[in-house]
Amino acid sequence: xxxTDQPIxxxxxxxxxxxxxxxxxxxxxxxATHLSHALxxxxxxxxxxxxxxxxxxxxxxxxxxCFWTINIEELLEADIYILSIKDxxxxxxxxxxILVYPQAIFVHTAGSIPMSIFHGKVNKYGIFxxxxxxxxKRAVLFDNIPIFVESSDNEVAQILFSMAQSISSQxxxxxxxxxxxxxxxxxLACNFANHCxxxxxxxMEKVGLPFEYLLPLIDETAKKVHExxxxxxxxxxxxxxxxxxxxxxxxxxxxxxxxDIYKMMSLSIHQNLHD
Numbered sequence: 001x002x003x004t005d006q007p008i009x010x011x012x013x014x015x016x017x018x019x020x021x022x023x024x025x026x027x028x029x030x031x032a033t034h035l036s037h038a039l040x041x042x043x044x045x046x047x048x049x050x051x052x053x054x055x056x057x058x059x060x061x062x063x064x065x066c067f068w069t070i071n072i073e074e075l076l077e078a079d080i081y082i083l084s085i086k087d088x089x090x091x092x093x094x095x096x097x098i099l100v101y102p103q104a105i106f107v108h109t110a111g112s113i114p115m116s117i118f119h120g121k122v123n124k125y126g127i128f129x130x131x132x133x134x135x136x137k138r139a140v141l142f143d144n145i146p147i148f149v150e151s152s153d154n155e156v157a158q159i160l161f162s163m164a165q166s167i168s169s170q171x172x173x174x175x176x177x178x179x180x181x182x183x184x185x186x187x188l189a190c191n192f193a194n195h196c197x198x199x200x201x202x203x204m205e206k207v208g209l210p211f212e213y214l215l216p217l218i219d220e221t222a223k224k225v226h227e228x229x230x231x232x233x234x235x236x237x238x239x240x241x242x243x244x245x246x247x248x249x250x251x252x253x254x255x256x257x258x259x260d261i262y263k264m265m266s267l268s269i270h271q272n273l274h275d
Contacts, residue, residue, distance in 0.1 A: 018044075018162040018163050018166075019042070019043050019044055019162075019166070021045075021079035021080050021105075021159065021163075022045045022046075022047040022078045022079045023036075023044055023046050023078060023079070023080045023081075023082060024046075024048045024049075024050070024075060024076060024078035024080070025046065025049045025050070025060070025082050025084060026081055026082065026083040026084065026085060026093060026097055027051060027082075027083060027084040028050075028051035028053070028056040028057050028059070028061075029051075029056070029084065029085070029086075030134035030135055030136055031084045031109050031130065031134050032049070032060065032084035032085075032109075033060055033134070033136050034130075034134045034140060034142075035082070035128075036049070036060065036064055037063070037064070038142045038167045039163065039166075039167060040064055041167075042166040042167050043166070044166075046064045046066045047066060047067065047076050047078045048061070048066050048067035048068060048069065048075065048076050048078070049061045049064065049066060049067070049068045049069075050068070050070070050072065050075060051068075051070060053070070054070050057069060057070055072093070072096045072097065072100075075097065076100075077100065077101040077104075078101065078104060079104055079105065080104060080105045080106075080107060080159075081097055081100075081101075081104055081105070081106050082107045082108075082109065082128065083097065083106065083108040083109070084108070084109040087110055087112060087113055090108060090110065090113055090117065091117055094106065094108075094117065094118075094121065095121070098121055098122050102122060102123075103123075103124075104122075105124045105125065105126065105156055105159065105160075106118060106122050106124070106125045106126075107125065107126050107127065107128045107160065108127060108128075109127075109128055109129055109130065110127075110129070111129050111131065111179060111182065111183030111186065112180055112183045114176035114177075114180070115127055115150050115152075115176045116176065118152070123152070124152055124153070124155070124156050125151075125152045125156065126149065126150055126151035126152060126156045126160050127148070127149060127151070127176070127179065128147065128149060128160055128163070129148040129149075129174075129179060130142070130145050130146070130147045130168070131145065131146045131148065131182065131186055132145045132146075133190050133191075133194075142167040142168050143167075143168060143169055144168070144169065144170060145170065146170040146171075146172065147164040147168045147170065147171050148171075148172055148173070148174040148179055149161055149164055149171065149172070149174070150173065150174060150175060150176060150179070151173075157173070161173075197211075197218065199258055199261070201214075203252075221233070231272070231273065234269060234273060236269070237249075237266070238265070238266035238267075239269065239270065239273055241266070241270045246262075246266055249262065250262060250263070
């Protein structure tokens, strides 16, 4: 059994006093904002915040009551550095952050970046991936948010697991390969579904109807998959591939990309249910 498959019951979160560890956040976006506040409420010491954007760094730093900066050279020494930034700049910033205090634990929060990004660069590292959609203007409760942890060694596993357990009741170890697949699934279930809401809102706007009319439908669709599998909950003209309805609706769509999405989605629904 690998450490990433280790049952939660085998983890003794009292093994280390993780709340005594100081944390420095690299990034001040949606995930960093919510996660830093959750850890602060749990009793952790947030030592500082770095962001390339002064307004973002200052806003988060001030609300946390901690040091903030836009200069990597000004980072303070901390026990744990949490990199919560765009995937495209993670490796670049990591190479600079590790120069501040190489003995620290370095963690990223990305769903799609493997833990191997740390290999050969630092000795202690890990993943702290809260699987949820975050927006700065909307509060979320961390208690039921699944957090997935991966680590370089057992000591780091204990620290990260204890930290995750202090803010969430759903904490699991997960290796990078499965986390990548999980992230793909979350994009399909969240980001793609939300984009469909956007497309639907555009169609409503064309005839002067409020998007709010769709909310009971959206809510019921989400509730159903708590009791039925997504496959069992599927309804609509694509299930039986009703070409009369499908063609009539396609005739209402003027945008090429939206028409293609409708066609491919309908075909995917039908084929998935009849394979």
